[in-house]
Amino acid sequence: MSPTPDSDPLIEIIRFPEQVDLVVEGLHQARLDWRAGHQRQAEQGVYFPSRQALQRISRELAIALFPLRFGPPELTAQNENAYVGAALESTLSQLAAQIRLERGYHEPDSDQSAIATQVEEIIGRFAAYLPTLRRLLDSDVDAGYAADPAARSVDEVLLAYPSLTAVIHHRIAHSLYRLGAPLVARVIAEIAHERTGIDIHPGARIGRSFFIDHGTGVVIGETAILGDRVRLYQGVTLGGDPDIPGGQAQHAVARHPLIGDDVIIYANASIIGRVTIGAGSRIGGNVWLRQDVPPGSLVEAPAPTIRPI
Numbered sequence: 423m424s425p426t427p428d429s430d431p432l433i434e435i436i437r438f439p440e441q442v443d444l445v446v447e448g449l450h451q452a453r454l455d456w457r458a459g460h461q462r463q464a465e466q467g468v469y470f471p472s473r474q475a476l477q478r479i480s481r482e483l484a485i486a487l488f489p490l491r492f493g494p495p496e497l498t499a500q501n502e503n504a505y506v507g508a509a510l511e512s513t514l515s516q517l518a519a520q521i522r523l524e525r526g527y528h529e530p531d532s533d534q535s536a537i538a539t540q541v542e543e544i545i546g547r548f549a550a551y552l553p554t555l556r557r558l559l560d561s562d563v564d565a566g567y568a569a570d571p572a573a574r575s576v577d578e579v580l581l582a583y584p585s586l587t588a589v590i591h592h593r594i595a596h597s598l599y600r601l602g603a604p605l606v607a608r609v610i611a612e613i614a615h616e617r618t619g620i621d622i623h624p625g626a627r628i629g630r631s632f633f634i635d636h637g638t639g640v641v642i643g644e645t646a647i648l649g650d651r652v653r654l655y656q657g658v659t660l661g662g663d664p665d666i667p668g669g670q671a672q673h674a675v676a677r678h679p680l681i682g683d684d685v686i687i688y689a690n691a692s693i694i695g696r697v698t699i700g701a702g703s704r705i706g707g708n709v710w711l712r713q714d715v716p717p718g719s720l721v722e723a724p725a726p727t728i729r730p731i
Contacts, residue, residue: 469523469526469527470523470524470527470605471520471521471523471524471527471605471606471609472520472523473609473612473613475516475519475520476520476606476609476610476613477613478516479513479516479517479520479610480591480594480610480613480614482509482512482513483513483517483594484590484594485509486506486509486510486513486552487552487555487556487559487590488556488559488580489502489505489506490502491577491580491581493505510549510552514545514548514549517545517548517606518541518542518544518545520606521541521544521545521598521603521606522537522538522541524603524605524606525537525540525541527605528605540602544598544601544602544603547601548597548598548601551597555593555594555597558593558630559586559589559590559593561630561631561632562586562589562593562630562631562632562633563576563579563580563586564576564631565631565632565633565651565653566579566583566585566586566633566635567579569633569635569653570633570635583637584617584618584619584620584637584638585618585620585633585634585635585636585637587614587617587618588614588615588617588618588620588622588634588637588640589622589628589632589634590614591610591611591613591614592611592614592622592624592626592628593628594610595607595608595610595611595614595624596624596625596626596627596628598610598624599624599625604624604625607624608623608624610624611623611624618637618638619637619638619639619640620634620637620638620639620640621640621641621642622640622641622642623642623643623644623646625644625645626642626643626644626645626646626647626648626660626678627646627647627648628642628648628652629648629649629650629651629652629683630650630651631650631651632648632651632652632653633652633653633654634653634654634655634656634658635653635654635655635656636655636656636689637654637656638656638657639656639657639658639690640654640656640657640658640659641658641659641660641661642660642678643660643661643662643677643678644662644678645662645675645676645677645678645696646660646678646679646680646681647678647679647680647681648660648681648685649681649682649683649684649685649701650683650684651683651684652681652683652684652685652686652687653685653686653687654686654687655687655688655689655707656689656690657689657690657691658687658688658689658690658691658692658693659691659692659693659694660678660679660681660693661678661679661692661693661694661695662677662678662694662695663677663694663695663696664694665695676696677695677696678695678696679693679694679695679696679697679698679699680696680697680698680699681693681699682698682699682700682701682702682703682717683701683702684701684702685699685700685701685702685703685704685705686703686704686705687699687705688704688705688706688707689707689708690707690708691705691706691707691708691709691710691711692709692710692711693705693709693711693712694710694711694712695712697711697712697713697714697715698714698715699711699714699715700714700715700716700717700718700719701717701718702717702718703715703716703717703718703719703720703721704719704720704721705721706720706721706722706723707723708723709721709722709723710723
């Protein structure tokens with residue numbers, strides 16, 4: 423068990439702030455021990471992506487995708503193209519800098535000119551994909567509006583539903599993940615997780631017209647594949663098989679569910695492992711499922727017993 427200030431007799435009480443130098447030195451030694459244990463050289467500066475920078479980049483990309491909804495109030499249909507062009511020029515340059523940091527972090531001995539060429543290609547492909555990404559997100563917004571009778575407009579779904587915030591971040595992160603920037607993608611995904619309570623790994627593949635109703639507590643694992651027009655409710659878990667041993671050795675193993683087209687999974691259902699849920703199926707709330715389900719099936723948890731008090 424890790425020591426706590428109340429349980430470890432070796433931790434001495436210091437006079438703060440007079441003895442703050444002791445704390446600084448203790449933290450320094452802890453960092454040195456960690457670097458030695460992980461065979462790291464002492465860093466001379468920040469050589470890995472910045473969460474703060476990626477938070478800003480994610481926000482600017484969302485504005486570029488939906489300028490009249492997320493952009494500043496002075497934007498109009500007449501000047502939005504100019505704004506988006508200027509914003510993308512700056513934001514994509516910042517994103518490139520973060521991907522260069524990731525490449526340098528993972529490949530410290532690589533030639534810098536080669537890394538620069540790789541990053542330029544990633545950014546070029548990502549930029550070219552943005553119009554397709556916008557159309558994909560339009561299908562998600564339409565799906566949310568069609569599925570939720572409480573929604574008064576598609577704009578309400580886009581502006582007020584946390585699931586759309588999570589999906590926008592996921593679609594951005596997934597494209598970067600597939601283009602070769604998995605660490606940047608993971609940080610963007612975790613920014614959405616922190617904001618919404620929805621945890622979607624950037625490796626998960628999700629089809630068109632995807633909607634999460636309410637959303638809090640949803641977990642979608644790295645190798646999950648979801649078809650078109652899938653709808654999830656709060657608390658749904660599409661998790662990895664806990665019986666697969668090996669930790670990092672199983673990183674590339676397909677271990678999460680395959681969800682067919684037009685599947686609805688209701689609140690707090692857990693689908694675990696590389697199981698297939700056939701198209702058009704309905705998975706009821708609070709179901710724990712570890713086996714394949716044929717297309718067009720209804721799976722429900724046992725009904726509660728109701729009796730007089």
